[in-house]
Amino acid sequence: MIQQHEFSPRRHNCLNELTMQSRLMTDDENKNGKKSDWFRLNLTGPVKNFSGTLCQLTYITTLVIKNNNLERLPAELGNLVNLVNLDASCNRLHSLPTTIGDLTELRALILNDNKIVDLPSEIGRLLNLRHFNLNDNPLSAEVSSMYGDGSDSNIRRMIRYYMDYFYLYNVHSSPPPRQWRRLAEPNKNGFAFTLMCYNLLSPNYATPVMYPYCPSWALSWDYRRRAILDEIRIYHANIICLQEIRTD
Numbered sequence: 001m002i003q004q005h006e007f008s009p010r011r012h013n014c015l016n017e018l019t020m021q022s023r024l025m026t027d028d029e030n031k032n033g034k035k036s037d038w039f040r041l042n043l044t045g046p047v048k049n050f051s052g053t054l055c056q057l058t059y060i061t062t063l064v065i066k067n068n069n070l071e072r073l074p075a076e077l078g079n080l081v082n083l084v085n086l087d088a089s090c091n092r093l094h095s096l097p098t099t100i101g102d103l104t105e106l107r108a109l110i111l112n113d114n115k116i117v118d119l120p121s122e123i124g125r126l127l128n129l130r131h132f133n134l135n136d137n138p139l140s141a142e143v144s145s146m147y148g149d150g151s152d153s154n155i156r157r158m159i160r161y162y163m164d165y166f167y168l169y170n171v172h173s174s175p176p177p178r179q180w181r182r183l184a185e186p187n188k189n190g191f192a193f194t195l196m197c198y199n200l201l202s203p204n205y206a207t208p209v210m211y212p213y214c215p216s217w218a219l220s221w222d223y224r225r226r227a228i229l230d231e232i233r234i235y236h237a238n239i240i241c242l243q244e245i246r247t248d
Contacts, residue, residue, distance in 0.1 A: 197241040
């Protein structure tokens with residue numbers, strides 16, 4: 001769990017905090033290509049609405065909107081693709097937008113003291129997430145069971161669970177057929193043959209640790225075996241090389 005003081009500018013002195021007294025760039029400055037020199041947005045107070053317009057500040061890496069009266073976050077939140085830290089604790093949030101999954105650089109997500117019951121499956125896309133605080137929320141029995149004490153191991157299992165669920169129900173098509181590129185035209189008078197090679201077949205190597213971005217069901221040998229056999233039948237290769245097969 002991250003303590004509130006961990007977002008303090010004193011601990012992250014490379015960040016310049018934007019307060020209510022700070023100045024936003026004018027339209028002319030934006031048009032002239034002027035770059036902002038701050039990366040932290042802090043809106044703390046009795047704020048009831050977080051405007052999606054603020055999500056045009058795609059360069060910010062830390063967003064602190066704690067201690068407000070927010071009941072929802074805009075879908076435009078997903079535009080903040082450089083966001084590393086998000087603290088929306090102590091609000092009235094009932095849910096998260098599905099676009100939360102677009103924040104793939106996110107490492108800290110602080111949501112304690114809200115009214116969150118369930119999480120969107122897009123949470124499974126946050127593979128860089130290291131700190132996730134859901135304390136003091138009315139979590140459903142399923143989410144509460146996975147979250148437990150909020151330990152690192154529980155968070156990793158939770159992210160993988162949502163990743164499996166997300167890709168199982170949101171990816172509805174197989175990869176497109178491979179586009180073959182001929183490096184040279186075969187000599188009609190010569191001998192030509194086709195070769196197919198598959199690597200990393202053994203479950204001992206295709207593990208979630210080696211491929212954390214891949215759903216568990218896609219790593220399973222039964223799933224991969226069916227895909228490999230289908231391609232073998234389709235391409236009719238003269239020579240087939242299957243590497244790293246478990247022999248037991």
